[in-house]
Amino acid sequence: MRIIENRIQNSPNSSCFDGTVSWNPVKSLWWTSMTLTWVIVGYLYFSWSAVLAFLIVTATTIIGGHSLGMHRKLIHDSFDCPKWLERLGTWLGTLVGLGGPFTMIYTHDLRDWAQRQEKCHAYLRHGSPILKDFWWQIHGQLKLESPPDYQFPDKLTKDPFMRVIQSTAFVQQIPLALILFYIGGLGFVAWAICGRVSLSIFGHWLVGWFAHNTGHQEWVVDGAAVQGHNIRFCGIITAGECWHNNHHAFPESAKIGLHSDQADPGWWVLTAFEKLGLVSNLVLPNDLPIRNKLRHIP
Ligand SMILES: [Zn+2]
Numbered sequence: 001m002r003i004i005e006n007r008i009q010n011s012p013n014s015s016c017f018d019g020t021v022s023w024n025p026v027k028s029l030w031w032t033s034m035t036l037t038w039v040i041v042g043y044l045y046f047s048w049s050a051v052l053a054f055l056i057v058t059a060t061t062i063i064g065g066h067s068l069g070m071h072r073k074l075i076h077d078s079f080d081c082p083k084w085l086e087r088l089g090t091w092l093g094t095l096v097g098l099g100g101p102f103t104m105i106y107t108h109d110l111r112d113w114a115q116r117q118e119k120c121h122a123y124l125r126h127g128s129p130i131l132k133d134f135w136w137q138i139h140g141q142l143k144l145e146s147p148p149d150y151q152f153p154d155k156l157t158k159d160p161f162m163r164v165i166q167s168t169a170f171v172q173q174i175p176l177a178l179i180l181f182y183i184g185g186l187g188f189v190a191w192a193i194c195g196r197v198s199l200s201i202f203g204h205w206l207v208g209w210f211a212h213n214t215g216h217q218e219w220v221v222d223g224a225a226v227q228g229h230n231i232r233f234c235g236i237i238t239a240g241e242c243w244h245n246n247h248h249a250f251p252e253s254a255k256i257g258l259h260s261d262q263a264d265p266g267w268w269v270l271t272a273f274e275k276l277g278l279v280s281n282l283v284l285p286n287d288l289p290i291r292n293k294l295r296h297i298p
């Protein structure tokens with residue numbers, strides 16, 4: 001059985017409800033500039049080989065980075081692997097363009113914590129109509145009046161590699177961009193850097209909105225401000241992350257697509273890595289403590 005460290009300290013004064021959303025210029029200009037560069041330069045220098053480069057780098061960063069490195073390993077510690085592989089996964093996850101490891105773990109933990117309370121701010125549960133939520137999540141930030149205390153894990157604070165990746169998260173695109181430019185010129189950079197970052201950020205938000213608003217439910221977490229939903233037909237393009245109802249029910253499970261019709265490429269890669277001896281101790285729902293508030297819907 002796995003003991004999950006409690007990084008968020010819920011004090012009586014902290015509130016996940018009171019707060020204001022404001023424009024975040026860095027986030028907003030980052031996504032907008034990536035999108036515009038992709039549309040303009042990607043059109044002028046279009047080639048099918050640039051699209052292929054986009055598909056290869058996107059699949060690698062979303063599956064190996066965002067889903068496995070950041071989400072299932074760094075955040076939920078749902079399997080064991082060598083330090084170098086965790087670092088590689090975290091670096092690939094940073095290339096997705098949503099932020100470095102400190103940003104990702106904090107953003108994720110704050111949402112998880114807020115969504116399990118009886119009520120939380122609409123920003124933290126994707127509770128607004130889709131256009132407003134798009135503006136909030138892609139261009140804005142929530143400032144809570146009384147945020148909870150937060151303790152970053154030692155594996156981040158005591159690892160110089162992780163601290164460097166965090167402080168240079170945006171410029172981590174540059175070495176990859178230079179390699180892509182060398183191979184395929186501006187078209188490769190426009191598609192496999194700008195287009196990929198733009199679509200990854202947009203897709204992450206879009207799947208997040210649907211996964212908290214509509215879709216199939218098999219489990220309910222009683223008393224939670226919002227439930228997760230499973231989004232059908234998105235397993236492949238989300239690396240298995242779209243089975244979000246399962247994830248709300250069993251957050252520390254390394255397997256997110258729990259049924260045979262729930263495609264989970266992240267899990268396929270993990271099981272292949274397990275056969276190669278690269279990962280071990282893959283956590284499954286049965287390995288987790290029973291949650292009293294978790295209810296199966298027949
Ligand atoms: Zn959620």
Ligand SMILES: [Zn+2]
Nearest residue numbers: 071076108251
């Ligand atoms: Zn999670």
